[in-house]
Amino acid sequence: MNTDLDLPPVGLGTMGLDGDEGAAAVRTALDVGYRHLDTAQVYENESSVGTGLAAAVEADVVAREDVTVATKTWIDRLAPDEVRPSTAASLDRIGVDAVDLLYVHRPKGGYEPAGTLAAFDALVDDGLVGHVGVSNFERDELAEAIDLLDAPLAAHQTEYHPLFRRPALREHAVEHGYPLVAYSPLAGGRVREVEAVRTVAERHGATPEAVSIAWLADKEGVVTIPKASSEAHLRANLAAADLDLDPEDHERIDGIEREEELFPE
Template identity: 80%
Template sequence: MTLDLPSVGLGTMGLDGDDGARAVATALDLGYRHLDTAQVYGNEATVGAGLARSGVDRAAVTVATKTWIDRLAPVDVRPSTEASLEALGLRTVDLLYVHRPKGGYDPAGTLAEYDALVDDGLVRHVGVSNFERAELDEAIDLLDAPLAAHQTEFHPLFRRPELRAHAVDHGYTLVAYSPLAGGRVRDLDPVCAVAEKHDTTPEAVSIAWVTGKEGVVTIPKASSEAHLRANLAAADLDLDDEDVARIDAIDREQELFPE
């Protein structure tokens, strides 16, 4: 069973409380069908409340969370996942990531626990986040379940072509976080030029550029209805080859979330 993710999902880091739940519900009502949270964000209950508040069928939504590094020891994986499910108000989470291969992460032991969670119906799909190629190869070799997704920073200032190629070659989805480079896309002349050409925003161009890459989807964070609408619509922006080449040629690299 493969995991089919929409081009644009909702990143929820920083969304909390009633305002956060309202933003999640609004996103779902607007058409979002992929919600991304994590144990370390401290807002799984908020995401669950937003999902419950919306009128969208639970089965239509992919809910993803991530196991933080202090809960990756094999003995901690199941209880931490059960706690996440309780916070989310769900019986099953659609996608569970290893947040980073650090802390208590023991490849063989940790991933065996992920497989057991899939076998027992608590998790539908297994993902990893912030992995390098060798770590990805190791995870694929160790897992019984197919690797469904790899979440990594990806934007016009940080492309990681080797990771995207690995995803395409192995048939899993690359989930791009921080597609707007923390707002820095507004300062990139090539992105701004393409935006002016299409009478749109640099943010929309960046999202369109990201989602135009084979095998890549993205999860920008937004809370206002206007930004939620704009991010969702950006995937439909049609960039031509010249536009893409102009952004591809940006000769500058900036990683926002290094190890």
């Protein structure tokens, strides 16, 4: 890897986890073994994520330094002079001195490649951010970001599931030594409806959700961040990475012809 960021195979996606219930879900996730929390300014739940993290740290469930906390700068705060104040606001909401990973959420809005990424680099230099990532980029945009950043590109987050496969982006991640972070790995629950995924699940006595997570976790360079709130689902998603799929299973899922992108630009 070109980056020293070490992400576990399964982290916690938090979009939609907010308020006291969201904070409780984050605390429970840390209780059962999650060590990567993913939030974003536009989710409007950074405070809930921070509350759950603080509760777990206070209870000696986990040390702060053992948890990768990631957030994303929304497109209306990507102008170079907006990056630092918006990051300071995120840190205040989360209740931390620094985040481990800060993403450009989308290369849209105020995004100015040279100026925006220089502002992200400055945050790393000043110790407010551990690593710089990007999200929802294409290969040409990734190449530009790698060229402009002083810090190594630490991660690329993109939608990736059996109904929306991004092999070219995964290949780029492997080639350049950074992890691809797959969001929405369960396709918003649609994996239950996909015959190929159900067939693989039946072969292994597993759920379609577990198969989808295992299919991603098996791929070189890929980690994933499913969302869950109940302890049962949190545990199941974490354990799914240990499900052993064989090449035939991968071929079956990789060959799905149906395509559905949940979060187009």
